Amino acid sequence: MGIEGLKLRRQPGGNSRLSAEQKDEVAEMIVAGALVHGFDTDLWTLRRVAELIRLKFDIEYESSHVSRILRGMGFSSQKPTKKAREQDDEAAAQWRKEEWSRIKNKP
Numbered sequence: 378m379g380i381e382g383l384k385l386r387r388q389p390g391g392n393s394r395l396s397a398e399q400k401d402e403v404a405e406m407i408v409a410g411a412l413v414h415g416f417d418t419d420l421w422t423l424r425r426v427a428e429l430i431r432l433k434f435d436i437e438y439e440s441s442h443v444s445r446i447l448r449g450m451g452f453s454s455q456k457p458t459k460k461a462r463e464q465d466d467e468a469a470a471q472w473r474k475e476e477w478s479r480i481k482n483k484p
Contacts, residue, residue: 393446394436400450403430407452420457423447 397404406429412419414429423440426447431437438446444454 390481393436395434395446399434400446402433404450404452407447408431 393400393481403426406414407421407426410419411421411425416425422442427438427440430443
């Protein structure tokens, strides 16, 4: 053993139940949006992705494992930005341009 026994080695996990082609399909479905797949909003949650995988491929995953799968596929968790429904985008942009620049430059 010697020095070779001290080297860090990754412990192999089990094989994924989703094939590479199925993962590509999941990625395409996610990019298409949740609304396209019958959800009420376009927000993806781990539970929704797990449900999609279950319905499409008949494979069940816990939400925590879906998170690892998605990270391995290059996705990251995102927090939706909050915006008032009544907000006027033009008025907000104008305020940021004029008022905010004036306010932030004060000592």
